[in-house]
Amino acid sequence: MKVATSYVSAALVACSTFASASYALAASASPQNVQIGFAAPLTGGQAHYGADFRSGVELAIADMNATKPVIGGQPVQFVLNAQDDQADPRTGTTVAQKLVDDGVVAVIGHYNSGTSIPAAPIYAKAGIPEVAMATAPSYTRLGLPTTFRLLTSDTQLGSVLGEYVAKGLKFKRLAIVDDRTAYGQGVAEEFAKAAKAAGATIVDQEYTTDKAVDFRAILTKIKSADVDAVFYGGADTQAAPMLKQMRSLAIKAVLIGPDMLQSENLIKIAGGAAEGTLAASEGSPLAQMPGGSAFAEHYKAHFSKPVELYAPYAYDGTMAVFNAMKKADSTDPRVFLTALKSTNMKGVTTSELSYDNYGDLKYGGVTVYKVANGKWVPLQTVGTK
Known part of the structure; x- marks a missing residue:
């Protein structure tokens, strides 16, 4: 028995010595660069969204590199390959192919549903996970194994807001305008379904584009319908001038929309016309997130500015990719993809970040806001964990 014990002890010491030597050898080697792809609008009217999104990814990469990671016995350094898709579907597919050709192992992006959806098959063909900000329900229903979502889908966002407006605020006569993008149209449809189910009536439905700046013709028609509220499916780039034009036409209806609080942009542009505006946003307010306060301090120390909106979600999604690589002990996306699917981690935004079989967040949550x-x-916040 003594001999056996001594043998085992010696074997353990030898293994430990070998492991330490191997780690030291790996640590002394030059790190291998591993590219993390990123795609979002970095120019144009939605550039402020893209910049906010990108900052969360950059901070996650900086934090991960600070740990001097060793994966598959090789020291690695993560580098960001950021591309501007201009919120344009055609540019989005061009950018997606470039990222694949450049050899990225994962993509955090795209931002818009209209770019994420056409880009998804390109990443899937290469076996590269796409962790997108896209909220259109169809994004994760493409039948692809590589699609993941950073935020709650429009199904929940539109549903929560539609029910809240009809039941909570007792608004019964509603008009809907959407910008005909995959995002704007999708969230408007979900809002309409929920509002009608809760007892409201859609008395007018109008359409515009995500490049429009003059809405007076649409608004004049809406004014004659005597509505309680106007829902706009689109971005604050259009919502802000729409609000100002509503007030100039003496339309007393409340403007309602999703995701209009980025960078305080709507309030900056619309000024006093924004008072009373309602918006729903995915997730919880920063102060209510499990790791929100600590993240806010860390973010400010790194960037010398406060957190805006999307950075915490981008950070969590990027960290989920890193954790999957560590769990699989590989930076090969075809290897760590399975580990990413089984993610279950505590994040900044949620106490349990995990995905369902479609790649949707199991616990997304939605918060309704008002300008006061x-x-x-x-x-009100619902559906978080």
């Missing part, structure tokens, strides 16, 4: 005294004030 020039600030977005949270009214």
Whole structure:
């Protein structure tokens, strides 16, 4: 028995010595660069969304590199390959192919549903996971194994807002305008279904584009319908001038929309016309996130500015990719993809970040906000964990 014990002890010491030597050898080697792809609008009217999104990815990469990671016995350094898709579907597919050709192992992006959806088959063919900000329900229903979502889908976002407006605020006569993008149209449809199910009536439905700046013809028609509220499916780039034009036409209806609180942009542009505006946004307010306060301090120390909106979600999604690589002990996307699918981690935004079989978040959550005294004030949060 003594001999056996001594043998085992010696074997353990030898293994430990070998492991330490192997780690030291790996640590002394030059790190291998591993590219993380990123795609979002970095120019044009939605550039402020893209910049906010990108900052979360950059911070996650900086934090991961600070740990001096060794994966598959090789020291690695993650580098960002950021591309501007201009919120344009055609540019999005061009950018997607470039990222694949450049050899990225994962893509955090795209931002828009209209770019994420056509780009998805390109990444899937290469076996590269795409962790997108896209909220259109169809994004994760393409039948592809590589699609993941950073935020709650429009199904939940539109549903929560539609029910809240009809039941909570008792608004019964509603008009809907959408910008005909995959995102705007999708969230408007979900809002309409939920509002009607809760007892409201859609008395007018109008359409515009995500490049429009003059909405007076649409608004004049809406004014004659005597509505309680106008829902706009689109971005704050159009919602802000729409609000100002509503007030100039003496339309007293409340403007309602999803995701209009980025960078305080709507309030900056619309000024006092924004008072009373409602918006729903995915997830919880930063202060209510499990890791929100610590992240806010860390972010400010790194970038010398406060967190805006999307950075915490981008950070969590990027960290989920890193954790999958560590779990699989590989930077090969075809190897770590399975580990990514089984993600279950505590993040900044949620106490349990995990995906369902489609790649949707199991616990997304939605918060309804209102502009009061020039600030977005949270009214209600549902579905978080």
